[in-house]
Amino acid sequence: MSTEEKYVAAVYLIVFVVLLAYVLIIALKLQRLERELAELVELAQHKAVAVG
Amino acid sequence: MSTWSRNNRLPALATLALTLTAAAIALIFFYAPLDEDGLNQKIFYFHVPIAFTAYGCFAWGGWKALRHLWKGEEGADLESYVAIHLGVIFGVLTLVTGSIWARYRWGHWWVWSEDQLVLFLVLFLFYCAYFMLRFSVPPGPQRANLSAVYALFGVVLIPVSVLAIRLSERFIHPVAFDKGGPNMAGSQFFTFCVSCAAMFSLAATLYNLELVGKRLDMRLRELREALQ
Numbered sequence: 001m002s003t004e005e006k007y008v009a010a011v012y013l014i015v016f017v018v019l020l021a022y023v024l025i026i027a028l029k030l031q032r033l034e035r036e037l038a039e040l041v042e043l044a045q046h047k048a049v050a051v052g
Numbered sequence: 053m054s055t056w057s058r059n060n061r062l063p064a065l066a067t068l069a070l071t072l073t074a075a076a077i078a079l080i081f082f083y084a085p086l087d088e089d090g091l092n093q094k095i096f097y098f099h100v101p102i103a104f105t106a107y108g109c110f111a112w113g114g115w116k117a118l119r120h121l122w123k124g125e126e127g128a129d130l131e132s133y134v135a136i137h138l139g140v141i142f143g144v145l146t147l148v149t150g151s152i153w154a155r156y157r158w159g160h161w162w163v164w165s166e167d168q169l170v171l172f173l174v175l176f177l178f179y180c181a182y183f184m185l186r187f188s189v190p191p192g193p194q195r196a197n198l199s200a201v202y203a204l205f206g207v208v209l210i211p212v213s214v215l216a217i218r219l220s221e222r223f224i225h226p227v228a229f230d231k232g233g234p235n236m237a238g239s240q241f242f243t244f245c246v247s248c249a250a251m252f253s254l255a256a257t258l259y260n261l262e263l264v265g266k267r268l269d270m271r272l273r274e275l276r277e278a279l280q
């Protein structure tokens with residue numbers, strides 16, 4: 001691979017890695033939100049049982 | 053907005069971004085001819101659209117900040133923040149891809165005497181400081197107003213940064229467009245337009261994706277407060 005080819009590959013690889021990292025961060029955040037939602041559902045069910 | 057477009061906007065945008073990005077990469081490597089810059093010129097098809105997208109995100113963030121201050125539009129502060137956040141990410145990519153191109157072409161990672169480079173760096177650092185300001189103030193109307201005013205100040209820097217290359221008498225940074233139109237062959241210009249469309253649709257997808265996450269987070273917090 002020539003030096004020129006390495007530079008071009010580096011640019012496209014960096015763009016891909018940064019975008020992948022961004023998607024990974026969003027995915028982790030959605031996972032946390034899913035956990036929080038499950039906790040809230042449980043809390044709401046406990047409250048409903050206590051009231052009923 | 054119709055229910056269909058509200059429910060399907062994100063998948064539709066993601067599909068469009070994926071299609072356009074695949075088309076752009078295919079055009080860059082199999083259709084667009086090489087010029088005197090050689091293979092290194094292939095970086096231009098991603099570097100310039102990424103820079104345009106960064107400018108677009110900052111401008112959109114400024115527009116949403118204006119809507120927040122002017123009309124008190126609900127959610128405009130969050131939209132402005134997300135747009136600026138994305139602008140900074142695309143700004144990082146602009147600086148990194150530009151530096152790699154410059155290393156090969158000029159033999160330096162960075163040239164301080166080049167006005168457009170320095171002005172883009174100033175714009176980028178200005179918007180990096182936006183986050184310091186935003187997170188130094190507790191959440192609430194004061195934070196939203198301060199952030200909006202700051203975001204609007206930054207918008208002034210965008211045309212200065214874009215026009216810097218025209219204002220400068222001496223430059224080594226290549227000029228893609230001048231008074232006569234694009235400085236490239238028709239096939240190169242077509243590839244460049246597809247790359248721009250790909251980057252804009254990608255930014256729009258990420259913008260909507262981040263907004264969905266942030267809104268969901270806010271609503272869950274409200275729900276927790278209501279339940280406790």
